[in-house]
Amino acid sequence: MKGTCLLIITTLTLHSMTQAQNVQPPRAAIKPKELTIHGDTRVDNYYYLNERENPDVINYLKAENAYLDQVLAPVKGLQDRLFDEMKGRIKQQDESVPYKEGDYYYYTRYVTGGEYPIYCRKKGALTGTEEVMFDGNALARGHNYYQLGGYEVSDNDELAVFCEDTVSRRLYTLRIKNLKTGQIYPEIIPNTEAGSFAWAADNKTLFYIKKDPQTLLGYQVFRHVLGTSPEQDVLVYEEPDNQFYMGLGRSKSKKYITIGVDHNGVATEYRLLDASKPTGAFTVFLPREKGHEYDIVHYKDKFYVRTNWKAENFRLMEVPEGKTADRNAWKEVIPHRADVYLSDLDVFANHLVLGERKAGLTNIRIISQKGTGDPARADFYLPFQDPAYVAGIGYNPDFNTNVVRYTYASLTTPSSTYDYNMDTQTATLMKRQEVLGGFDPANYTSERIFVTARDGAKVPVSIVYRKGTKKDGSAPLLQYSYGSYGINMEPSFSSTRLSLLDRGFIYAMAHIRGGQEMGRRWYEDGKMLKKKNTFNDFVDVSQHLINQKYTSPDKLFAMGGSAGGLLMGAVINQAPQLYRGVVAAVPFVDVVTTMLDETIPLTTGEFEEWGNPKQKVYYDYMKSYSPYDNVTKKAYPNLLVTTGLHDSQVQYWEPAKWVAKLRTLKTDTNQLLLHTNMEAGHGGASGRFQALKEIALEYAFMLNLVGVQQ
Template sequence: MTTSFHTVAADAAQPPHPAKKPHTVKAPFGAQRQDEYYWLRDDKRENPEMLAYLKAENAYVDAQMAALKPLEDKVYNEIVARIKQDDSSVPYRERGYWYYGRFEAGKDYLVYGRRKDGAGVDAVSIQQANGAADFAGEQVLLDVNALAAGKDYYSVGDWEVSPDNNLLAYADDTNGRRQYTIRFKNLATGETYADAIAGVSANLVWADDNKTLFYVENDPETLLTKRVKKHVLGTDPKLDPVVYEEKDDSFYMGIDRTRDDRYIVIHVSSTVSDEMRYAPAADPSRFTVLAPRTRDVEYGADHFDGRWVIRTNADGATNFKLVTAPSASTSRKDWKDWVAHRDDVFVEGVELFDGYAAIAERSDALERVRILKNDGKDEYVKADEPAYSMGLDANPEPGTPWLRYSYTSLTTPATVYELNVQTGERRLLKRQPVLGGYDPSQYVTERVWVPARDGARIPVSLVYKKGFRKDGTAALLQYGYGSYGASMDPGFSVTNVSLLDRGMVYAIAHIRGGQEMGRKWYDDGKLLRKKNTFTDFIDVTDYLVKAGYAAPDRVAAYGGSAGGLLMGAISNMAPDKYRVILSQVPFVDVVTTMLDASIPLTTNEYDEWGNPEQKKYYDYMLSYSPYDNLSKQAYPAMFVGTGLWDSQVQYFEPAKYVARLRDLNTGKHPLLFRTNMEGGHSGKSGRFRQYRERSEMFAFMLGQLGLAGDGTAAATQ
């Protein structure tokens, strides 16, 4: 077999080399480390030398990618051609209106709208109307295209309609830092009020009086959620009273209304503990603690049918169980088991209805929905593929026998069904349209189990085009995350089709640190067992290559955020096993970041990574931190991306990482570093801009894997 790989011309621009400036990072117990690129950190994003370096790196990417620009454009055009530009979401009914979001052809942002319920108006009929030019009866809530006009970045994080349906509160972000401003609109007149509340999270709850809004204020430095405040429309936000303030920086905070709309709740949550407060929505003057926080006891509660229904891991229920408590409960002593704990089933959530409950569960790394009726009978919603993703969809009104749920797989586009729990009838409400002749029958998905080096069995979801041969010649893109208990379920990707059509295999490694296999799967991939995440990913690569899914010199790996930590770790530990690494907004400077409590998210995550002020955690984190473990060796080709305004993984982590990697890398493969100067953790705003960024990254990868031409021939040579 012969494969031609894309190489960069010898006279291409040279990579930038930022200055080294001595800096000592000290730990409380006396440990010291040198960080010659620490100066690249500028919390105000104003340092001219730092900005010049980032711009120089971007210019270097432009020069290096010039030869692949036609491929980037081709991939981008393929992706966009699959997208129905005037698409819309499935409408859901709430308080007499059908709500939805829709795109207009050629525009980047959603239009949020609603239509009043009535004869001939339902989810299906509105979707059909949304495909036409005439939106008869529509009331536009927010035209995000108009709001975003003239802005480099714009995002609406959350919006809520008042109980009387007349007022809209929404939170917007204009730089990607997830520091939102709340604004108010009169839906009857279209007037936007002068009230504007800055420095908040995107979390809003109306009280029953239709003039009082509860919101969460962020700390201006750490950006942590700190205080719940209430605002009365028409008053000065500076005078808004504090309803609750959280003193412990290891807790996040959120607010909501219960299923029966009876209570407003405040939920504070750390990695290992929860506490909830509740107050009547009709008179939210005093909040009562449902159950005091206790370390290693997690819980979340909803109120319906005169009782609290609580999901918790209390009393050794590591995979969680459901308990109930009276409406006036203030103690765990009141909790009574309802759905028992099981070692082989992880309870993810529950939605309560009149006469039944829908329980989101996970077993053998697959999601399922269990319908539990009030008479004790239960059944499972059926699935038709070996690897899929299934979950509860929007079900805002409990008084219906129709349960709405979502379904997707690596070959099946996102689908929304309704199931009548009384008759068993199932209705297809919508399947994500994929244009350009996409035929799911021409692709194959499968689930394999990979033995880890310590005996654990790692589930892996795979997809490839029909006719693929496991002869060890193909190119593979392997994706992973493996942190925070976040499960990376197999779902359809409109972008990955461009890879599959070029003969590539796409694999999701459901490694430890996620929660695909239950809570123990998460616990075995965090704190002092974090390295299981990295070795699992490498073991999956070894298995897939040995099984013939990929050539050993044509494996690419992809991860972002904490998945970027994974990319940094595997490229240090096993650089010879990967030809290309794609790393987006990577968390790569673990020890320095976790030593600095002023950085957003740090204190919240001591129970995820460990507190480096304690030597045992410091030493363990230092043993895998990608930035600290870079060494003189040959590294794979890499494409690293970040956002200047990222508040979750600060831009300076990947900037320092790339600078030091350039110093130490003895290999000849390209290293590219792209900074989105207007975006944050999620990249640029707008519907299609994300696909431009993805296309550039994919073009880089395809060039390195010998797929810069027509693809199919190169993949099978």
């Protein structure tokens, strides 16, 4: 009987696979539209897919979802097992390490079965009575998507401003809650920037950023007084240049409210207001200047300034209050170093803590501000051992302490939180991410190698795999990268990744140009008219991994999201023969059309990353690599593309158009699948467990292609 049952199951599985193979994919209607600039005309057959309210467009996206479900039906069981497995590694009832701010200890916790965090605090001591400030599960009730975009407590600890998004468009609605009574005040302020708000010292005046609902750019700062109508709010600053991003906050010293604007790595400007004088005027710290970026931290009667003024990798300077706009008054504290990138800064009463990058790895440096006779205690680095790891300065709101909180993780070490005594040089492990399901770090090993790219650049690659995995070309390998905006891909731990490693996969993170892992020049050499270095680096790493027998072309997979999705599109146009399959998540693939349309959210702020195609030199360069514009009649790898209908960063129609064009032109019979989350945006599902379903889908897609069904 057992044999008969197995035969029936096998027969049914084969029948399902045959049915899935015979399913015909949907075809988007062809409606040519000519797009002309610089005397060059592009014909876009699928331009109309940007009509979000068009029922035919929605039906097409739904048809693609149905097609994906049919094709992957044979591995639905594997997808469910992966989800259960990944969920089973998560400690459902969990709690963060509390931090002290003012008279309270703040922390978040999760309850069993809860999708969202609960934000809590205790007064005076951790043994005190718990106050629940925000219950994410209760707030999310009735919504398919929910995101608490941050909160800020007033100086008297009685009020909290918070913001929430229930659409995933990153247009947040601002609310105010009385933490003593639990009352949520009637003020409702829509279209605000997440986390960009600040209380004045009077506990009744609040500053916040308004966003343009079309471009999604924060461009106005308003002052609101508790108890008054938002219609009476006073505009205190408006940014006239739509290429700048804006942020708002309160200094660690609590003395200043700060408005910061940044032109995507090209220029910075800060404005300051004494928090005790909320109706006063903001003053400019130092006027913006093309090419000058800076960050500021207030310390007693002066400011520390992290600046790239005559320092590509940044240096640290200081300037007295009242003289900030006079650069002659700036004094150097730490000089520029060609091999060290100064990335971060925090101040304490008696210590200065710096984040630095050298040879692609993060370091934390501690400097005594009170002096010491022992050089080893006056200026030193925290010791880290793993070949590939990430360390960072944590959230440290307490100024008068000799303890700094930092975080550490590696490819084999779960995320860990430490409190470090800067006087005694001793570290205390406060919490390490608990991974259930029998995880043992001794079962895994990591490596860090450098790959020589075609132009001689040395590209670092972080690699992890389960011990015993053979490096003879037989192992499947997932290569991941991003490579844009100077954003670093850190070799951190992932409990979900274990589901691949335990099934024989090797995981490789390529730290390609366009990120900032190797310093500021690494970023500059991967943007604008040097963007192709990003794609070349990725392909060259792939070829190296194949040559060194980590994997082979029939088992090599690539993954990237957003700008990393652009990377995926460019890579499979350049070297499709290297990859068995590719996962492109929310991919930015229609570069030219998007960058020509300034009504699309965030376009204008991206000109310093990609260039402005209204200038012919940038248009020609973009067109030469834009994935959508370079799809041709040839064989492509198996491809899974994901997007969200309400995506605020990369509009859903970019991947939809890309898939439609690929369906028409590709000459292979490989899988081409599009999944649109009809209820989410750029970040996907909002719940901690719901998000795992999307990862399970991606993993099942890859595992199925290498014959792994369990």
